[in-house]
Amino acid sequence: MHTTQARIRLNGPTDLLTTVPLLLGFHPEHSLVVVGLLNGELQCTFRVDLPGSADHLEHLPDLTAQLSLNECDGCVVVVYGEAELAQAVAERVASRYHAAGVIPLDLLRVAEGRWFSLTCEKPCCPDEGLVLPETSAASCEVAVAGGYAEADRNAIAAQLAPAPPGRRAAVARAVMAALTADAELDWAAQRDLDLQAIDRWMGAKALPDPEAIAAVGLALGDLDIRDYALRRINSGQFEGNRLDLWIWVARHLEDDLVAPAATVAGFAAYRFGNGVLALEAFELALQSSPHYRLAQMLMAALQAGIPPGALSRIGCGDREEAEVSD
Known part of the structure; x- marks a missing residue:
């Protein structure tokens, strides 16, 4: 089975976040990752580097066309990096995708082994974030389909x-x-x-x-x-x-x-x-x-x-x- 043929069931943020590295092939850092969805099912995954700071968001590549090409009607935005930049990036891209008819269902941040919701203010999503588990049911499905994650992008090139x-x-x-x-x-x-x-x-x-x-x-x-x-x-x-x-x-x-x-x-x-x-x-x-x-x-x-x-x-x-x- 190819990873593109696997039916991946995502039942929450931890399912998605543990699966992203397997879909990309490496563990992202200082990155924007957008997971495109169609009728609630995973359709595509795209990653780009973040700009150096929130003052340089004009350098952030726009993935709207790629999501539209894959007929996505929804997405989840995940920013890997520090809080201020992540908030600015998430808000910028969410506005773009919403205008294009691709509804951002969640905005998340990952840093130092923890994940944070950028929209939820309930006790289930504390300010200090939640520990990101190493695996989940969804990530195991992707691994069985042949997905794996190198430590970083350099390991892919190697x-x-x-x-x-x-x-x-x-x-x-x-x-x-x-x-x-x-x-x-x-x-x-x-x-x-x-x-x-x-x-x-x-x-x-x-x-x-x-x-x-x-x-x-x-x-x-x-x-x-x-x-x-x-x-x-x-x-x-x-x-x-x-x-x-x-x-x-x-x-x-x-x-x-x-x-x-x-x-x-x-x-x-x-x-x-x-x-x-x-x-x-x-x-x-x-x-x-x-x-x-x-x-x-x-x-x-x-x-x-x-x-x-x-x-x-x-x-x-x-x-x-x-x-x-x-």
């Missing part, structure tokens, strides 16, 4: 850090050997080998060795093979969309080959519901190949708030539905 030099050098040698061998194959034979490589490693429990990393990395350089991998990801047949495989391959490739693998990794993360990891992967792809079109398109879609389910036809082109389901 997942895509280059492999140790020795292993990358071994893959580079394997790439050169594969290119030499491929020169002796005709197009049809090479295509069959590339498709077999994608199928084999998507279905494998282990991660590929240097020779296989080279084979997969080179195969993804062919747009048809890359799109075949995207369709296999969209099939939903593979645990975690084999995100571990795509990250493993991308981490071992040199700059001239990494863009396709990093883009496929980002797509797998996006479809799984991990937008932060997807963004890091797309940035890696564009650092090595600034004009790589699919990475540009997917990054733009992610930043616009397009839901993962809208990507189900990516990689299909003009192919018939029957081919996609094979």
